[in-house]
Amino acid sequence: MSTKQEDIDVSVWRGDPHSGNYENFKVPAQESQTILDVISWIQQNQDATLSYRFACRVGMCGSCAMMVNGIPRWTCRTHLNKVLNGNKLVVAPLRNLPVIKDLVTDMDPFFDKWIAAEGLHHPSKTRLDPIEEIEPKSIGRVEIDTGIECINCSICYAACDTVTNNSDYLGPAALQRAWTVYNDVKDADKQTVLDAVSGDGGCLNCHSQGSCSVHCPNDLNPMNAIAGLKRATVASLFSRKG
Amino acid sequence: MIRPHRKHSLWLAYILHRISGFCLAVFLPFHFYLLALALTEPDRLDGFLSWTDTPIVKLAEFGLVFLLAVHFFGGLRLMALEFFPWSTSQKTLAALAIASAFLVATIFFLQVI
Amino acid sequence: MTLNIDIERQQTDILILGTGGAGMFAALHAQQTAPAGTKITIAVKGLIGKCGCTRMVQGGYNVALGGGDTVERHFMDTINGGKWLPNQDIAWKLCEQAVIRVRELENEVGCFFDRNSDGSLHHKAFAGQTADRTVHKGDLTGIEIINRLMEQVLSRPIEKLQEHRAIGLIPTKDGSALAGVLFIDMRTGKFRFVRAKTVMMGTGGGPTMYKYNTPSGDKTMDGLAMALRAGLPLRDMEMVQFHPTGLLAGEHTKMTGTVLEEGLRGAGGQLLNGAEKRFMFDYDELGERATRDVVSRGIYEEMRKNNISKNGGVFISMAHLGPETVRKKFSGMVKRCADSGFDLASGLVEVVPTAHYFMGGVVVDSDTRTAMEGLYVAGEDAGGAHGSNRLGGNGVANSTVYGGVAGDVMGRDICKMITLRDPDEGILNEEIKRALRPLSLKVGNVQKLRHRLQEAMWEDVGVMRTEIGMMRGMARVADVKADLLETGVANDNLAFNLTWHDWLNMDSLCDVSAVIAKAGIARENSRGAHFREDFPESGSMINSYFTLTQKKGDKICVTREPVQFTIVKPGETILPDHEPATLVGV
Amino acid sequence: MNIRLYVLQRITALIMAPLTLGHIAVMIYAVQDGLSASEILGRTQGSIIWFLFYGTFVVAVSIHAAIGVRVIVSETFKFVGFTLDAFAWFVLLAMLFMGGRAVLAVTLL
Ligand SMILES: Cc1cc2nc3c(=O)[nH]c(=O)nc-3n(C[C@H](O)[C@H](O)[C@H](O)COP(=O)(O)OP(=O)(O)OC[C@H]3O[C@@H](n4cnc5c(N)ncnc54)[C@H](O)[C@@H]3O)c2cc1C
Ligand code: HEM
C-alpha cells in the first residue's frame, strides 16, 4: 500500500434486533491494518457507540467474525488489502445468528446446537486412571486431527445456506465436533452421539454445499466430517436391523 | 447476483443439482403425460415426435437431457462423497461431473442433429 | 447525583467470575462437590470460553508425568524460577495437583495432548526447567483445553451470565464478609447485583496497561482493582512478566504486541537490530536462547541505544534456517504473520518485548481462601504461586489446578453457610456511582488516555526500572487517572457500549498501574521479572521478602513481608542426593 | 430429513442410475435409426422386460422426486408437519399415477 494516507469508505451495519441500516464512515488507510482495526478505529474516533466483539486478536478465540464484503471472516486476521473492493468495505454482523446490536450477534444458538449434537466428551475413565496410550497415527486420531482445531467462530455456520433454510439444522461446526467425539477411543457413549446427529436436525440435512469448508479460516473441512457422520448413521441403521 | 459467500464451485454444484432435480420433477409428469397419449391417441404421439424435429424443440430437448445429465452426475458425485471417505479435491470431482454431463448431452445433441 | 436507576437483583449459591481455566474448573468442581440443589452461576465479561488467556495458551502445561520427572523436581524448578519468592505451600500444591488435573483433563474433560509415536504422552522442553515436562496439543494447547471445558460447562445446569462485567465486590455492612457482586449487563447496559454465599474470582489479571501486551482484549485488571477497593491485601504487585518477542506492526493495529512464540528463538531464530546486526551475544552468552527476562532486557537496551527498526523495535530473522523448514515447522506462526502482512519464513519481522503475564495478585491460602469470608481467588488473579517469575507452562497449570481447588472448597464451605448475606447498600451505591460517572461528563477521547497510560508504564515501569523512573511513572499515571475522572462518555445508548467499558477498563488499569509502580519502588533489588537498574543485585536469598499492598482508607500502603520457607530453604533442595541437576538432554 | 427418507432417496437414486443410462441409450438408438412412434411401441408393448424396466424407474423416480421436492419445499417455504407430509404424498401419488399410465401405455396393451 502506498505511504500516503488514503481514506477507505466503510459501510457498517448499525441496528438492534428489530431494525437497522448501513452507515458510512471514512477511515484512514494504514499499513498492516486488519478489518478489526478499521472497526475499532471507527469506535474510538468517530462513533463511540459502535458495538462489536473481539477478544484474543490473533485468531484463537473466534469472537470477532463478521460479514466482510459479503463473506464471513475472522476480522482480527483479515488484512484490509485482502478484501478491499476498490476503496470500499462493507461490514455486517454474521449471518444466521440473531443480532444483539450493530456487529454483535447472539452466539447462543450456535453453542446450544453444539451441545445438542453431543459435541462433548463422555468419560470412560476418571482422574485416578493413567493417561491412555493412543498412537497418534491410529485411524480415529488421524480423523480427529482434521477437525479438532476448531475455534467455534461460527463462520461456517454463517456460510451455510442449509442453516439459513432450516432452523433445526445443527450446522457444520457442531456436527464436525460430534464426528471427532465419535472417533475418540476414549469416548464412552458413541451411540448417544450418533442418535443426536441422526435425528431431524442432524447430519442428513447437509447438502454438501461446501461453504463451510471453503470459508473456515482454519482450513478445516466440516463437509468431510459430516459425510463421515452420514456413513456412520447409515451403517448403524443397517447393523441394527441386521 | 450470486452472493459472495456462495461463489465457489461446490456451492454452484449444489444449486445446479437442486435446480436440475426440481426441473426434472416438474418436467417428468409432462413427459409421462405425453407417453400416456400413446394409450389412446397414437397419432398425436407421432405428430409430437415429428414436431420435435424443429430446432427450438431440439434445443429444449437438449436442455432436458442436460438437466438429467447434470443431476445424474451430480447425484453420483454426492453419493461418492457421502459413501467413500474422500481424499482428492472435491472441487475437481464437481467440475468433472459437470463436464461429463456436458459431454454426454452434447454427444446426444450432435447425434440427433 | 441522585441514584435513580433500577438494579436487577438476583441470587445464587456459588458465583464464579470468569471462564478461563480457573473459572471453568471452579464451576465443574463446585458442581461435583456441592450438595444437590446448589445453584451455581458463572458470569463473564465475554462469551463463555471465548475470552481470557487460557484459550491463548500455546506452549503448554507443566506436569511431572514421566521421563523420570517428579513433583519434587517441578517444585524446585518453580521455586528457583521464582527466585525464592513463591509461597511454597501454594507452589507445592500446584505441582502436586497438576498431575491429577492433567489426568482429569484427558480422562474426564476429553482433552487430548500430543503423544509420542508409541502412544505415550509427549513432553516438550520449555526454557528454564530441568526436565521435559510440558504437555501440549501442537501449539494450540489452550484451544483444546478451553473448548473441552466449555462443552462440559455448557452441558451442565449452570446459570450463565454472559457479557456480564463485574464492577464491584460488595461486602456486608461490617465489612467482614462478601455479600455479592455488582455487574453491568453489557448487552443492555443495566446493573445487576448478584448475591451469593461464595464467590470465586478468576478474572485473570492481565498487564494490558503496557504499550505492548499479549493478553486478550477483555483482560484489564478488573479483578485486582475490585480487590484493591475492597481492601484485600495484594502481593508481588511489581512482578510483570515480559515476553521478548511480541509482534510490532504500528500503533494503529491490535496485532501489535501479540506473541511470536518462544520456539522461534529456541529453533535458532536470530534477533537483529535496526542495522540488521545480531546483538544478543553482547548481553548474554546464551544469545537469543537466554531466558525471557534476559532477552527482553537485551532488546530493551538495544532500543534505548536507538538501534531500532522502522516501528521502533528490533527484527527477528528465521530465513537462515531455510524458508521451507520454517514454513513447515512454524506453520501457524508463518500463517499468522502472513495474514498480517509479514513474511516470517524468509523476511524480517519486527518484534518488541511485550507484557505477558502478571505474577502479582490477591493473597490467598492454598485453599484459595482470602481475607474476606465468602471470597475465593484463583488463576492469574491470585498471587503467590510464581514469585518473581512464572515458568512457561505453569500459568495454565496454576489456573486449572486452583480453579478446581476453589470449586471443591466452595462446594464444601457452602454447607456451613445457611443464609445469604446482606450487602452494604452504601458501597453498592458508591460502586454504581463510580461506573456512572463518565456518563454525565463532557465527552472526551478515552483511547488517547489509554495510549498515555501505556506509554507511561512502558517507559517508566517496564522492562528496566529505577526509582526516579517509577516515581515519574506514578505521577504520569496519576495524571492520566485525574484526566480520566474528567473524561465523559456519551450516554445516549448504554447497550453494548464499548466506549463506556473502555472507560471502566481504564479506571481499573490506572488503579493497578499505580500499585505496580509503588510496589516496584518498594522492592530494592532485582529478581526475576523485576529489574532495578539502581539495584541490580538480587539481594540476600535467605532474607527474601515479598511486597504486600493494601488500600487503607484512601491510602495505598506497601509493606515488605518475609518469605516463609516452609518446605525448602535457599541453597537447599528436596531432590534426593543421587538426582542429577537436570534431566534435559541426558 | 430423517434417516428413512434419506436412505430411500439414496437407494432410489442408485436404482435409477443404471436405468437412466439404459434409457438414454435406447433414446439415442431410437433417434439414430429414425424409428417412428409405432415402431418403438411395437418393440416395447407386450414386453414384460420393458414393463419391469420402466415400471421400476417410475416407482423409484416417484419416491426420489417426492422426497427431493419435499426437502426443497420445506427449506424454501418452511412447510412443516402435516402440510409438508401431505404435499410429499401428493407428489408421490401424482408421479406414480402419471408414470404408471405412461408405463402401461408404452409396455402393455
Ligand atoms: C498469548 C498467551 C500465551 C500463553 N501461553 C501460556 C503457555 O504456553 N503456558 C502457560 O502455562 N501459560 C500461558 N499463558 C498464561 C495463561 O494463559 C494464564 O496464566 C492462564 O490462562 C490464566 O487463567 P485464568 O483462568 O486465571 O484467566 P483467563 O483465562 O485469562 O480468564 C479470565 C476470565 O475472566 C474474565 N473477566 C475479566 N474481567 C472480568 C470482569 N470484570 N467480570 C467478569 N469476567 C471478567 C475474562 O473475560 C476471562 O473469561 C499464556 C498467556 C497468553 C496471553
Ligand atoms: C438418475 C439418477 C439420479 C440420481 C443419481 C439422483 C441423485 C440424487 C441425490 C443424491 C439427491 C440428494 C441431494 C441432496 O440431498 O442435496 C437428489 C436430490 C433430488 N433429486 Fe435426484 N437423482 C436422480 C434422478 C432424479 C430425477 C429423475 C429426478 C426428478 C424427477 C430427481 C429429482 C430430485 C430432486 C427434486 C432432488 C432434491 C434436490 C435437493 O434437495 O436439493 N432426481 N438426487
Ligand code: SF4
Ligand atoms: S469449523 Fe472452522 S469456520 Fe467452523 S467454527 Fe470451526 S473454525 Fe470456525
Ligand code: F3S
Ligand atoms: S455449508 Fe452446509 S450444507 Fe453441508 S457441506 Fe457445509 S454444512
Ligand code: FES
Ligand atoms: S479476536 Fe479472537 S479470533 Fe479474532
